[in-house]
Amino acid sequence: MSTGKRLGRLFETAPRIPFSNKSKIVLFSDCHRGDGGAADNFAKNQNIYFHALNYYYENGFAYFELGDGEELWENKSLISIMDNYRNIYRLFSRFYRKKRLHLLYGNHDIEKKRKSKAKCFDKGFCSRENRMLPLCPGIKFHEALVLRHRESQSEILLVHGHQADCFNYCFWRLSRFLVRYFWKPLETI
Structure with missing residues (x-):
């Protein structure tokens, strides 16, 4: 399937999220949160990211993460x-x-489309209370979303963008293998 057809299919089938002139929206992409090890490129940015995220929460923004939030090519464990x-x-x-x-x-982080990976978001450990607490039970991970402007009915397609690259869309398992077993060890040198 061509890139245009893939993106067209996503546009037609993606859930619509309404927004208005008064909506507050922030878009993030490619955070690549890792396991905290030497190859975790997010680690140096975690504090500024957390404070920005907290600012957006406290000020009523909707947060959209457009893919690759977690680095699951270098890391097996979500x-x-x-x-x-x-x-x-x-x-x-x-x-x-x-x-x-x-x-x-x-x-x-394409594996999050599998229910078994998505279930990891249902609960998280709270060290303060020494028990598991609900996180985002039942959250759905999307390949695409469409923002629909209430006033004009204009629409904006939100995707990660890997759909336009056959190597990353069709052969992602091979790409993941190469990154996990060749690139990650090189990063730590």
Whole structure:
């Protein structure tokens, strides 16, 4: 299938999210949160990201993450990533409870489209209370969303963009293998 057809199909089938002139929306992409190890490129940015995310939460923004939130090509375990950045996922939970969290998957976290991976977002460990607490139970990860402007009915397609690259869309398993077993070790040198 051609790129145009793939994107057209996504545009036609994506859930619509209404917004107005008064809506507050922030779009993030490619955070690549990792496990905190030497190859975790997000680690150096975690504090500024957390404070920005908190600002957007406190000021009533809807948060859209347009894929590759987690680095699942270099890391096998989503749980280890979530455990490493508990404070961020707790904040995601607050956005979720207010219906202001919208997550897309990209090529590096495409596995989140599987229910078994998505279930990792149902609960998270709270060390303060020493127990599991609800995070984002039942959250859906989308390949695409469409923002629909209430006043004009104009629409904006939100995608990660890997759909336009056959290597990352069709052959993502090969790409993941190469990144996990060749690129990640090189990053730590």
